[in-house]
Amino acid sequence: MKLGIHLGYWSAGPPEHAQEIVRAADDLGFDAIYSAEAYGSDALTPLAWWGASTKQIRLGTNVIQLSARTPTATAMAAMTLDHLSGGRFILGLGVSGPQVVEGWYGQSYPKPLARTREYIDIVRRTIAREVVTSAGPHYPLPLTDGGTGLGKPLRSTLHPYRTDLPIFLGAEGPKNVALAAEIADGWLPLFFSPRSDDFYRAALAEGFAQPGARRTATDFEVHASVPVVIADDVDGAADLIRRNLALYVGGMGARGQNFHLDVFVRMGWEDVCAQVQDLYLEGRKDEAAAAIPMEMVDDVALVGPAARVREQFSRWEPTVVTSLLVQGVTYWPDPLRGLQTLAEALR
Template sequence: MKLGYHLGYWSSGPPAGALDAIVQAERLGFDSVWTAEGYGSDAFTPLAWWGASTSRIRLGTNIVQMAARTPTATAMSAMTLDHLTGGRFVLGLGASGPQVVEGWYGQPYPRPLARTREYVEIVRRVVARERPVSYDGRFFQLPLAGGTGLGKPLKSTVHPLRTRVPIHLAAEGPKNVALAAEICDGWLPLFFSPKTDGFYRAALAEGFARRPDGEPADFEVAASVPVIVHEDVERAADLIRPSLALYIGGMGAKDVNFHHDVFARMGYADVADKVQELYLDGRKAQAAAAIPTRLVEDIALIGPAGKIRAELAVWEETVVTTMLLRGDAATLRSVAEVLCR
């Protein structure tokens, strides 16, 4: 299993020590570094700025929100970064949710899987640069239908460094996971648990069965996994609970929260409902406290080094090919020592 570093998106400003952590990740032999975006910092700019100080590690977005850019604009950024990194770029895409898509970007959210399929196909065509791009889809038309009539199919002026930039899809529901397996080169799970490995294997197998060439040997599953090395398991869990409460309780509307649904499928429906109720009522500390340690242990590696090493063996038997870590330079170094020993 490979290791990656997930920088995430910013809160109120640039995270302190980000460049040191990225340089440390490359020095430690990590395979990849990833950035994200919500409704503040974007994913491409930090990756280009800090990634300029690296020479080997792969640089990916986890994730670029599709509603934020047209498919051709995303393809332009992907081709540009692929050139600037010497072929080290990985394009991670995601649909986000209706609160962000409609509330922040002012774009329609319905039928996200169908939109994703069209989006990825257009990005592929732009990057391949085989011919001027025209597309007559349900959600995207190139040239635009009903415009001035002056639009014409165009081909990128930039010749791609690679005619196929790897595309990974962030997905949580089974249909979206299957879509990642069908049309992409990797899957980016957020809250993966070894206990749900069989469920996701089945979803991936469904998607692979729809590929003309079957399951690719190099398909990647890069999962964000919190790792906290601490002698006290409860104190380690306390460091993760507030973030879980935010995602389970506050990331999305009450009836449309995909993160809540992940934990419900994991067997924590009652817990997820309680956390959401408390969080939306403004009782965030109580929402975090309502998350049992066993739930944290299902999606994270926490506790003493020996416990983490023993549990890592279970993760290595799953579909996960890369474990994405977070933290500062010192944290990456200490965690890598535990995981790689």
């Protein structure tokens, strides 16, 4: 299993020490760094800035939101970054959720699987320098309804650095995971648990079995984002994770439609999730975090002294995960020393 870093999206401003962390990860032989976007910082600009000082580490988005850009605009950005990085870019895509898609981008959320399939098809054909047309219904090209009628099919003027630029798909539900296995080169799970390995293997197998599937289980990558806190105080380290889990389980989505909550329900944490969501939506965020047991933290995170982290990591090694993306590095007291310690502990 390889190691990577997920720097995520920014909070109120750029994360401290990010440039130094990226350079250190490159020097230590980490496989990839990832950025993200929600409704603040974008995922592409930080990769271009930070990645300019690296030599070998791969640069990925985890994830670019489909509704933020048209498929051809995303393909343009992907080809540009792939050229600038010498073929090190990974295009990670995801649909996001209805609150962001409809509230921030002003677009319709329904039919996310069909939209994803159509979107990736256009991206691939753009990168292959085909004359791009699409019958829609989600991304018709050229536009024929409501426009001037002057649009015409076009081919990218930019020749790609790689026509096989890898596309990964962020997915949580079984149908989305199966779709990733069918049409993408990799899967970006959030809140993966080794206990759910059989469940996800079955979903991936369903995708690999589809006619025309792009990859097989042997050449498909799974890059799982895993919060990591190396500290002597296990419970104190777990508290940092609890706050993040409470946000996603309790506040990232509406009651009755929260895809992150659904992941933990499938793990068997239904009662805890209901309590956390109730407390969080009532504004009792500290209580929501405190309601998360240590066992739930250990399901999806690595916390504690280096020896404990190494012991917990052994549960991940037999799973479908091919690269573990360390989250939370910018919040460590000494990120550079922490990366070195982590690399030594997990190798």
